Amino acid sequence: MDTQMTSTPSTLPSVSLFANRAALSSQISDKYIKTDRDDRFRQDLQDFVDETHAAAAGQHPEGRMLAVIGTSGAGKTWTIEKAVPRITGLDSGNFLRLTAPSPCTLKQLGRTILESLGYPLIRDLPDHIIWEKVRRHVKERGVRFIWLDEAHHTMGRGSDFELTRLRDTFKSIMQQRDWPLSLILSGLPVLSSFICGDRQVERRSQTFRFAPLAFPHDAVLVQDIIHGIVVNHASMVAGSEIQTDEFAHRLIVASERGLGSAIVLVRRAILAAYSRAGSGAMVGMADFGQAYVDERDCSPEDNIFLVSDWDRIVPSVSRLDAAPLQASSRKRRGAK
Ligand SMILES: Nc1ncnc2c1ncn2[C@@H]1O[C@H](COP(=O)(O)OP(=O)(O)O)[C@@H](O)[C@H]1O
Ligand SMILES: [Mg+2]
Structure with a gap:
């Protein structure tokens, strides 16, 4: 792993300060322990956000995907949490943070997003209606970026058919002309196969890997x-x-x-x-x-x-x- 700790050690104290x-x-x-991995991640996230805003303002607006990949305990969640408040162009208005429930179907993911937006669903609805509501409410709320942590839960037991539906849904929310969404997906290395399974998704995505x-x-x-x-x-x-x-x-x-x-x-x-x-x-x-x-x-x-x-x-x-x-x-x- 190409990482160094960036804080400076102090001199040895002789007595612990803690009463219990x-x-x-x-x-x-x-x-929090900062390493130079934090700097590299922050720069990548800033570039991602900048490119997304530039694309949204351009003639062919479309969203992008940032995949943050590493094994459990690598430090993904803490690193992203620490970086987000320091990114210009990300704020509590345009950014939504979610953790994928486990297991997580396309329907559950849609419901989770709606719940975080303040629209919990009482009735069971077909997937396409749920995702129509997602599109409408993210736009109403001004959300441009969704961070989905533990994103591999969405592909846990998924059949190829379900994975394709999930990929197609992600693609269509990134491609929505009037309000393209961008996704930060963090999770285990299996996420990588999800992204490379579709050339159009791959083309819109970039990956930050937490090396072991x-x-x-x-x-x-x-x-x-x-x-x-x-x-x-x-x-x-x-x-x-x-x-x-x-x-x-x-x-x-x-x-x-x-x-x-x-x-x-x-x-x-x-x-x-x-x-x-x-x-x-x-x-x-x-x-x-x-x-x-x-x-x-x-x-x-x-x-x-x-x-x-x-x-x-x-x-x-x-x-x-x-x-x-x-x-x-x-x-x-x-x-x-
Ligand atoms: N940079 C850090 N500084 C201090 N503690 C950290 C740092 N990164 C991770 N940790 C500790 O390691 C645990 C696991 O990190 P986490 O970000 O949850 O890993 P991951 O999301 O990759 O599974 C955290 O609960 C935290 O206690
Ligand atoms: Mg985590």
């Missing part, structure tokens, strides 16, 4: 993040064993290569250290072991932070209650 665990938790949980964390490429970024959260956010001390390249590699694998998931694990480890020894605790490997077991519910032998041959472990299949799956997936271990 809850205070520490609330302090560290909502702190990679070792050794992102080792420094991960070390900066650990330091930033432990020292700057929590005012605690980082043990030397969690400042090595090898530790960064463990964390990358433990978080399934998601930047957001890695951040969440660091926060959990800090809380584990606090529970163990209070504000003076040094955050160490065992605290990450505790954080990992809290998250994964795995046995000690499957805990990435507690064993030396950690590189055989595949976190997604290490849960104790995933026993029936485990037998077959253990065979796959080692294929990192």
